[in-house]
Amino acid sequence: MTKFNPNLVILERLQAKLAFEHAISGIGIEVCGILGGQTRGNVTHIHAAIPVVNRLNLPDRFESDPASHFSALRIIRANQLEWVGTYHSHPFSPPIPSKLDLQMAQGGGMVDLILGFIDGELSGRFWDFCNKRPIPVTLAGDRFGPFWEIIS
Ligand SMILES: [Zn+2]
DSSP states (O other): OOOOOOOEEEEEHHHHHHHHHHHHHTTTSOOEEEEEEEEETTEEEEEEEEEEOBTTOOSSOOOBOHHHHHHHHHHHHHTTOEEEEEEEEETTSOSSOOHHHHHHOOOSSOEEEEEEEETTEEEEEEEETTTTEEEOEEEEOOOSOOHHHHOO
16 A cells, blocks of 8 residues: 655635635634545545634634534535545644644644745645645635535
8 A cells, every 4th residue: 555645735716715714714713624525646636624613712723623523524424525634724823834733643644734824914735744745736616615504
Protein backbone atom coordinates (compact mmCIF):
# COMPACT_ATOMS: atom_id res chain seq x y z
CA MET A 1 0.00 0.00 0.00
CA THR A 2 1.41 3.38 -1.00
CA LYS A 3 1.64 6.07 1.64
CA PHE A 4 -0.84 8.93 1.29
CA ASN A 5 1.21 11.76 -0.09
CA PRO A 6 -1.28 14.44 -1.12
CA ASN A 7 -0.09 16.53 -4.05
CA LEU A 8 -3.28 18.30 -5.11
CA VAL A 9 -6.54 19.45 -3.57
CA ILE A 10 -9.50 20.27 -5.79
CA LEU A 11 -11.89 22.49 -3.86
CA GLU A 12 -15.39 23.38 -5.01
CA ARG A 13 -15.71 27.18 -5.12
CA LEU A 14 -18.90 27.26 -3.10
CA GLN A 15 -17.32 25.21 -0.31
CA ALA A 16 -14.35 27.58 -0.23
CA LYS A 17 -16.77 30.49 0.10
CA LEU A 18 -18.65 28.76 2.93
CA ALA A 19 -15.47 27.99 4.86
CA PHE A 20 -14.27 31.59 4.46
CA GLU A 21 -17.65 32.94 5.60
CA HIS A 22 -17.53 30.62 8.59
CA ALA A 23 -14.04 31.87 9.50
CA ILE A 24 -15.20 35.50 9.25
CA SER A 25 -18.27 34.77 11.39
CA GLY A 26 -15.97 33.61 14.21
CA ILE A 27 -15.08 37.24 15.08
CA GLY A 28 -11.89 36.48 16.98
CA ILE A 29 -12.75 32.88 17.90
CA GLU A 30 -11.29 29.92 16.03
CA VAL A 31 -13.89 28.11 13.96
CA CYS A 32 -13.58 24.55 12.74
CA GLY A 33 -15.27 22.11 10.43
CA ILE A 34 -14.80 18.92 8.50
CA LEU A 35 -14.26 18.35 4.80
CA GLY A 36 -16.09 15.71 2.80
CA GLY A 37 -15.01 14.45 -0.59
CA GLN A 38 -13.07 11.74 -2.30
CA THR A 39 -9.41 10.85 -2.42
CA ARG A 40 -8.10 9.09 -5.51
CA GLY A 41 -4.41 8.37 -5.40
CA ASN A 42 -2.79 11.56 -4.16
CA VAL A 43 -5.58 13.90 -5.28
CA THR A 44 -8.26 14.95 -2.82
CA HIS A 45 -11.47 16.43 -4.24
CA ILE A 46 -13.50 18.35 -1.64
CA HIS A 47 -17.25 18.61 -2.15
CA ALA A 48 -18.34 19.69 1.32
CA ALA A 49 -17.06 22.00 4.08
CA ILE A 50 -19.32 21.49 7.08
CA PRO A 51 -19.07 23.65 10.20
CA VAL A 52 -18.52 21.96 13.56
CA VAL A 53 -18.84 23.73 16.92
CA ASN A 54 -15.53 24.63 18.59
CA ARG A 55 -16.37 23.70 22.15
CA LEU A 56 -13.33 25.57 23.51
CA ASN A 57 -14.54 28.89 22.11
CA LEU A 58 -10.97 30.24 22.17
CA PRO A 59 -9.02 32.41 19.71
CA ASP A 60 -6.02 30.10 19.39
CA ARG A 61 -7.19 26.50 19.49
CA PHE A 62 -10.15 24.30 18.77
CA GLU A 63 -11.69 21.08 19.91
CA SER A 64 -14.67 19.71 18.01
CA ASP A 65 -17.88 19.37 19.97
CA PRO A 66 -18.58 15.61 19.65
CA ALA A 67 -22.32 15.82 18.87
CA SER A 68 -21.72 18.49 16.25
CA HIS A 69 -18.81 16.48 14.80
CA PHE A 70 -20.91 13.32 14.45
CA SER A 71 -23.80 15.17 12.88
CA ALA A 72 -21.38 16.62 10.30
CA LEU A 73 -20.01 13.13 9.64
CA ARG A 74 -23.55 11.83 9.09
CA ILE A 75 -24.13 14.54 6.48
CA ILE A 76 -20.95 13.53 4.69
CA ARG A 77 -21.94 9.85 4.64
CA ALA A 78 -25.51 10.61 3.60
CA ASN A 79 -24.01 12.25 0.53
CA GLN A 80 -21.82 9.25 -0.31
CA LEU A 81 -18.69 11.22 0.51
CA GLU A 82 -15.72 10.38 2.71
CA TRP A 83 -14.26 12.39 5.55
CA VAL A 84 -11.10 13.67 3.86
CA GLY A 85 -9.97 16.54 6.06
CA THR A 86 -10.54 19.27 8.57
CA TYR A 87 -10.51 23.05 8.44
CA HIS A 88 -9.99 25.67 11.12
CA SER A 89 -9.29 29.37 11.31
CA HIS A 90 -6.47 31.45 12.75
CA PRO A 91 -8.23 34.72 13.63
CA PHE A 92 -4.99 36.49 14.51
CA SER A 93 -2.25 34.73 12.58
CA PRO A 94 -1.31 33.44 9.12
CA PRO A 95 -2.60 30.11 7.73
CA ILE A 96 0.50 28.30 8.93
CA PRO A 97 0.20 25.31 11.27
CA SER A 98 0.86 26.04 14.93
CA LYS A 99 2.91 23.68 17.08
CA LEU A 100 -0.40 22.42 18.49
CA ASP A 101 -1.79 21.81 14.98
CA LEU A 102 1.17 19.61 14.14
CA GLN A 103 0.84 17.71 17.41
CA MET A 104 -2.85 17.10 16.72
CA ALA A 105 -2.20 15.81 13.19
CA GLN A 106 -4.36 12.74 12.71
CA GLY A 107 -1.66 10.95 10.79
CA GLY A 108 -2.14 9.95 7.20
CA GLY A 109 -4.94 10.21 4.71
CA MET A 110 -6.20 13.68 5.67
CA VAL A 111 -5.69 17.18 4.35
CA ASP A 112 -6.00 20.25 6.57
CA LEU A 113 -7.21 23.66 5.50
CA ILE A 114 -6.19 26.65 7.62
CA LEU A 115 -7.85 30.01 7.10
CA GLY A 116 -5.72 32.82 8.45
CA PHE A 117 -4.58 36.35 7.80
CA ILE A 118 -1.79 37.50 5.50
CA ASP A 119 -1.36 41.31 5.38
CA GLY A 120 -4.86 41.79 6.77
CA GLU A 121 -6.48 39.56 4.13
CA LEU A 122 -8.11 36.27 5.02
CA SER A 123 -6.36 33.51 3.06
CA GLY A 124 -6.68 29.76 2.92
CA ARG A 125 -3.91 27.20 2.69
CA PHE A 126 -4.00 23.44 2.59
CA TRP A 127 -1.46 21.42 4.55
CA ASP A 128 -0.17 17.94 4.81
CA PHE A 129 0.49 18.04 8.56
CA CYS A 130 2.27 14.70 8.59
CA ASN A 131 4.91 15.89 6.15
CA LYS A 132 4.68 19.54 7.30
CA ARG A 133 4.22 20.95 3.83
CA PRO A 134 1.56 22.96 1.99
CA ILE A 135 -0.53 21.29 -0.71
CA PRO A 136 -1.43 23.10 -3.95
CA VAL A 137 -5.13 23.73 -4.45
CA THR A 138 -7.24 24.35 -7.50
CA LEU A 139 -10.81 25.62 -7.44
CA ALA A 140 -13.55 23.79 -9.32
CA GLY A 141 -17.10 24.67 -10.33
CA ASP A 142 -20.12 24.17 -8.13
CA ARG A 143 -21.76 20.85 -8.62
CA PHE A 144 -23.33 20.69 -5.18
CA GLY A 145 -25.10 23.10 -2.91
CA PRO A 146 -24.41 23.57 0.78
CA PHE A 147 -25.18 20.14 2.19
CA TRP A 148 -26.22 21.22 5.64
CA GLU A 149 -28.98 23.35 4.19
CA ILE A 150 -30.56 20.58 2.15
CA ILE A 151 -30.53 17.96 4.91
CA SER A 152 -32.67 18.46 7.96
ZN1 LIG B 1 -4.18 26.11 13.87
